[in-house]
Amino acid sequence: MTxxxxxxxAGHVDHGKTTLTERLTGINTDRLPEEKERxxxxxLGFVPLTLPDGQTLGIIDVPGHERFVKNMLAGVAGIDLxxxxxAADEGVMPQTVEHLHILHLLDIQRGIxxxxxxxxxxxxWLSLVREQVEELLWDTNLKxxxxxxxxxxxxxxxxxxxxxxxxxxxxxxxxxxxGHFRLPIDRVFSKVGFGTVITGTLWQGSVSIGDQVxxxxxxxxxxxxxxxxxxxxxxxxxxxxxxxxxxxxxxRADLSRGGWLAERGLLRxxxxxxxxxxxxxxxxxLSQRTRVRAHHGTEExxxxxQLLDREELTPGHTCYAQLLLETPLPPLSGDRLILRSYSPxxxxxxxxxxxxxxPRHKRYRPDVITALDNRAKSGPEEALLRHLSEKRNLYxxxxxxxxxxxxxxxxxxxxxxxxxxxxxxxxxxxxxxYAVPEELxxxxxEIQTALSVHHSNYPLRRGIPLATIRAxxxxxxxxxxxxxxxxxxxxxxxxxxxxxxxxxxxFQVTPDSTQxxxxxxxxSAYKNDLFSPPDWEELTTQLKIPQAQRPELFHWLTDQNxxxxxxxxxxxxxxxxxxxxxRLKENTSPEGFTLAEARDLLNSTRxxxxxxxxxxxxQKITKRLDDKRVxx
Numbered sequence: 001m002t003x004x005x006x007x008x009x010a011g012h013v014d015h016g017k018t019t020l021t022e023r024l025t026g027i028n029t030d031r032l033p034e035e036k037e038r039x040x041x042x043x044l045g046f047v048p049l050t051l052p053d054g055q056t057l058g059i060i061d062v063p064g065h066e067r068f069v070k071n072m073l074a075g076v077a078g079i080d081l082x083x084x085x086x087a088a089d090e091g092v093m094p095q096t097v098e099h100l101h102i103l104h105l106l107d108i109q110r111g112i113x114x115x116x117x118x119x120x121x122x123x124x125w126l127s128l129v130r131e132q133v134e135e136l137l138w139d140t141n142l143k144x145x146x147x148x149x150x151x152x153x154x155x156x157x158x159x160x161x162x163x164x165x166x167x168x169x170x171x172x173x174x175x176x177x178x179g180h181f182r183l184p185i186d187r188v189f190s191k192v193g194f195g196t197v198i199t200g201t202l203w204q205g206s207v208s209i210g211d212q213v214x215x216x217x218x219x220x221x222x223x224x225x226x227x228x229x230x231x232x233x234x235x236x237x238x239x240x241x242x243x244x245x246x247x248x249x250x251x252r253a254d255l256s257r258g259g260w261l262a263e264r265g266l267l268r269x270x271x272x273x274x275x276x277x278x279x280x281x282x283x284x285x286l287s288q289r290t291r292v293r294a295h296h297g298t299e300e301x302x303x304x305x306q307l308l309d310r311e312e313l314t315p316g317h318t319c320y321a322q323l324l325l326e327t328p329l330p331p332l333s334g335d336r337l338i339l340r341s342y343s344p345x346x347x348x349x350x351x352x353x354x355x356x357x358x359p360r361h362k363r364y365r366p367d368v369i370t371a372l373d374n375r376a377k378s379g380p381e382e383a384l385l386r387h388l389s390e391k392r393n394l395y396x397x398x399x400x401x402x403x404x405x406x407x408x409x410x411x412x413x414x415x416x417x418x419x420x421x422x423x424x425x426x427x428x429x430x431x432x433x434y435a436v437p438e439e440l441x442x443x444x445x446e447i448q449t450a451l452s453v454h455h456s457n458y459p460l461r462r463g464i465p466l467a468t469i470r471a472x473x474x475x476x477x478x479x480x481x482x483x484x485x486x487x488x489x490x491x492x493x494x495x496x497x498x499x500x501x502x503x504x505x506x507f508q509v510t511p512d513s514t515q516x517x518x519x520x521x522x523x524s525a526y527k528n529d530l531f532s533p534p535d536w537e538e539l540t541t542q543l544k545i546p547q548a549q550r551p552e553l554f555h556w557l558t559d560q561n562x563x564x565x566x567x568x569x570x571x572x573x574x575x576x577x578x579x580x581x582x583r584l585k586e587n588t589s590p591e592g593f594t595l596a597e598a599r600d601l602l603n604s605t606r607x608x609x610x611x612x613x614x615x616x617x618x619q620k621i622t623k624r625l626d627d628k629r630v631x632x
Contacts, residue, residue: 004240005169006201007049008060008079010103012093016116016152017085021061023152024162025049046199046242048230051166057081058230058242060201079201080172080240081165082111084142088149089120091129092136098347101280104140105350106336110168111142112161118149119156139281174240180407181205181213182262182332183243184297188255194226196252198261199244200298205263205407207245208236215250216260216267216330222250258299260330266405269328274320274355275337276376277305281316283341283348288312293345294323295338301327302342308363308372320372322361323351331356332405333375333383352376356405384414385423385436392443393476394433394485429484440485444494447473451495451504460511460556463496463503511556518545518553523562526573531580531604531612533572567611580612581621585631592628 009017022028027047049057060079082103086096103111113133118126130147137143146164150157187199207213211224226246227237237243245261260267279286288311294303306322313319323337331337331353339349354375361368378386387404388395397415401408415434418424425440427433447469454464470482477485486502489495496505511519521543526533540550557563564574583601584593593601599609613629616622622629 004058004174004238005055005081005172006058006060006079006240006242007081007083007165007169008108009083009085010099011085012087012090012095012099015085015087015090015093015096017083018061019152020083020085020114020116020150021047021059023155023158025059048242049165051169052162053166055166055169056230057165057169058201059083060242079108080110081168082108082142084111084113084145085116086113086129086133087117088115088126088129089117091132097136097282100136100140100142101347102338103142105278105280105338105347107141109141110172111145112164112168113137113142113145113147114161115147115149116152119151119154179204179239179410180263180266180405181207181211182260182266183207183245184299185255185259185261186257186298188252188257190252191246194246196247196250196255197244198247198255199242200261202237202239202241202243203297204239206236206238207243207261212264213245213247213261214264214267215254216262217269217328218254218259220250220254221264222247222254258297260297262330265402267330268357268405269330270356271325271328272358272360273323273325273329273331273337273351273353274358274361274372274375275323275351275353276318276372277307277313277321277339277349277351278318279313279315279349280347283315283346285315286313286349291342292348293340293342294325294329294351295340296329296331296335299329301325301329303339305339306361306363308361308365309369320354320369320376321351322358381414381418381423384411385418388424388434389436389439391476392439392474394427394435394478394481396431396433400434427484427488429481433481433484443474444489447502448494448504451502451507455504455507458552458555460509460515460552462498462509462559463501463507466497466500466502469502509556509559515549515553518543518549519557519562522553522557523573526563526571527575530573530576531602532608533570533576535569536571566615570608570611572612577612577615581616581631584622588631590630592625592630594628598629 009021011017018028025047047059047061049059051057084096084100084103086092115126115129115133121129126149133147137145146168148157148161148164150161152158181202182204183200183202185198185200189197191197207224207227209224209227213222213224214220215222224245225248227234228244229237229241237245286305286307288305288307290305292303292305294301303326304324306324307313308320308322310319333353333356335353337351337353338347339351340347354372374386375383384400384404388400397408397412400415401411404411415424419426423436424434425437427435450469450473451464454461466482466486470477470479474482486495486497490497493505496503496507522539525539536554540553545553554563558565561574563571564577565571580602584598587601588597595606595610595613598613599606602609613622617624617629620632623632
């Protein structure tokens with residue numbers, strides 16, 4: 001498999017980064033007139049480098065001057081391997097240190113230290129500089145990096161450097177080409193005959209001609225019209241490649257450096273990030289609410305640091321915090337940020353995003369710190385389980401992939417592994433649903449407890465309506481998926497369901513002897529006077545039924561379809577409607593009947609018959625024509 005690796009230069013201004021890049025590639029990356037006039041790099045330069053074994057690397061030449069560290073960060077954020085360039089005649093300088101800090105905080109694991117201008121010093125001085133560099137590197141990711149003296153002017157050491165680049169490049173872990181596509185934009189321009197073009201280092205996934213993509217910020221959709229990698233036209237660009245993307249369907253004004261090109265629907269803007277914060281050892285303490293410059297990809301925004309368990313973070317230490325952004329960013333969990341002081345802008349810390357869309361946290365909450373600690377230390381399976389446990393829901397593969405911002409191809413094997421381990425279960429509905437077993441047990445126990453209390457308080461009611469259970473306990477679950485879950489619990493004899501009600505499996509509605517006497521008396525009273533029914537309150541008072549019992553008796557009678565509440569004040573026996581319809585059909589003319597005729601036929605009064613006929617109109621049993629009604 002072809003490996004796509006980006007090499008980034010780093011180091012102090014005028015230490016020979018651009019000259020070294022030109023010696024290695026034959027291309028001078030200083031393209032701006034101001035750069036040529038000043039003799040130093042201001043913007044990023046990008047060139048290909050072919051190694052002795054034929055592999056092509058991409059080299060990003062970054063600025064070294066302190067005023068252009070922002071530009072340096074825009075380039076180094078996407079690299080896989082660093083060339084830390086130190087002039088042998090000057091040794092370690094301020095931007096050498098800051099650039100090394102940035103490489104370490106971004107977790108760049110591979111690199112080579114190049115001692116340029118080696119032809120200007122003697123062996124003794126070169127040995128002293130080497131010792132100085134080794135001391136500088138000892139507590140960083142590059143502590144074991146080879147240190148090579150070279151001279152771009154004479155060519156001394158260049159072959160050795162190329163050979164070492166080949167060796168170190170082979171040790172670089174390949175980027176995930178199967179992930180979601182996203183590319184931080186570092187240049188935007190228009191080209192006659194082509195239109196809008198953006199460039200950047202492809203961070204994740206791949207993109208092909210014809211793909212529909214989304215521009216962030218703004219959410220503008222565009223189509224990939226053409227692709228180039230190191231000046232060559234390609235059909236597909238993959239993670240780790242320097243890529244130029246020609247877009248159609250968008251304007252130059254829609255794009256800017258610091259933005260992103262990504263798979264549609266992937267990126268979500270956030271003004272608040274949960275982070276693991278690492279403060280450099282050679283900086284000042286970081287106080288609560290300190291204003292900083294946050295760098296993500298090719299963008300810089302202002303933010304404040306909300307320390308969650310202390311008032312001050314001491315140098316060299318780590319803590320959990322929320323980053324409160326003044327301008328939104330779209331990171332994914334696991335992304336790394338660089339934090340620089342507001343003024344003067346100096347690199348002070350690095351941060352790993354633990355949650356890109358967190359709620360606002362209260363400070364000094366042990367449960368919050370524990371949750372963040374679990375996020376920081378968990379592997380992909382644990383992270384997925386945690387996500388499924390955070391919301392009371394059943395998830396499809398598509399939902400999980402969308403919410404975790406990971407491709408389905410990456411999520412599916414994790415789900416399979418967790419299910420094999422018994423840490424996840426699946427339910428088969430119209431699609432496969434996933435849930436954490438412990439969560440399902442918790443939901444069931446809560447519902448059973450609610451039912452137990454309900455049965456105790458309302459023994460004449462068949463249970464709690466399923467709609468109420470959903471609203472109070474599982475509001476996020478889709479109705480069709482909740483039905484699958486309830487059926488699963490029914491099959492396990494954990495619940496029973498009847499006509500839209502839930503009850504405990506052994507529960508039965510059984511009136512006691514006193515209640516049964518009352519119920520029989522009430523039903524008889526309504527049945528004996530079908531079309532001139534008694535008043536509920538008067539009847540139950542006459543029967544000396546306690547006030548507390550009356551609602552339950554009424555609920556039972558209506559639930560058992562013994563009584564029917566026609567209006568707020570009018571109750572009929574359930575057989576009244578069928579009997580009225582039968583009498584009207586058998587004893588009235590097809591041309592219709594009047595209210596008075598119906599009243600006489602039912603041997604009742606207008607008070608009862610008019611609401612009954614209006615009910616028939618609503619139910620399409622009758623139709624009113626002037627002062628008559630006809631049966632339909």
